[in-house]
Amino acid sequence: MKPSQNPILSSLKESFKLIKKKKRYFSILLITHVIFLLVISLLLLNYSANIGEEIEKMVEPLESLSNTTTVASAESYMALEELESVETAYSNIVNYLIVFGLLLFLSYMIINGINWNIANLIVNKSSSFKIYWLMFGISFLFFSFLGALLIGFFLRLSTYTGNNQLTAFITTIFFIVITYLAYISFGLIRKYKPKKIKEFLKHTLKIAYKKPEILFFSYMIIFLAVLLSAAIVYRLLYALMPFLILSIIFLILAMSWGKVFFLTAVKNSEKK
Incomplete structure (x- = not known):
């Protein structure tokens, strides 16, 4: 009797077979990930530059005020003008951060909805693109x-306990757990419509609870692969261009393959 194969290894092999079989879809998935990274990069560059300018506007007046030696000079008309410019710059920074966060959130939801949809077409039978994207949006909003x-x-x-390290650790754990649940939900979306949200969430929790030895480890493989790829890109930001390009390609491949692999793992977990 042939021994049963490790389910994670089986899903790994199957994911590569599916990618080989559906090269066209995977090529599109790579392109949409390139678009995603470009959009995120442009947002970061634009808003980091804007925020940087506002910080510079704050620094000079604050330095000027800190150099004042008398109460009279601090209360002078010039000092009041400088304080107003600091307040304006601070207000602009807050506004930039809000808009940046909103655009980042929407970009992630819209483009990644497309990415997961394409990955679903690679792994599972064709489903309604519109319904899948809508369910992805609902799931993403819920877990976010x-x-x-x-x-x-x-x-x-943490403001009450003062233990920032413990708070950071707990926050990281919860982040991993929530993204793990979100990933599982993305693998089950194809089976549900917006009217079945309650059943959809129950199914997500059920699969997450019953198959952690498969799905959680599969998720961690993807998480570490993407994290390692992103770390390499970060380290090579100021390196030679060919090395930077190679690291970005590796990141795009990791992100694209990761979705196919995890959807495959979810599909196989449902069979057992």
């Missing part, structure tokens, strides 16, 4: 909201 609540709670807790 849940994550924001938990992270906000622990950050607030």
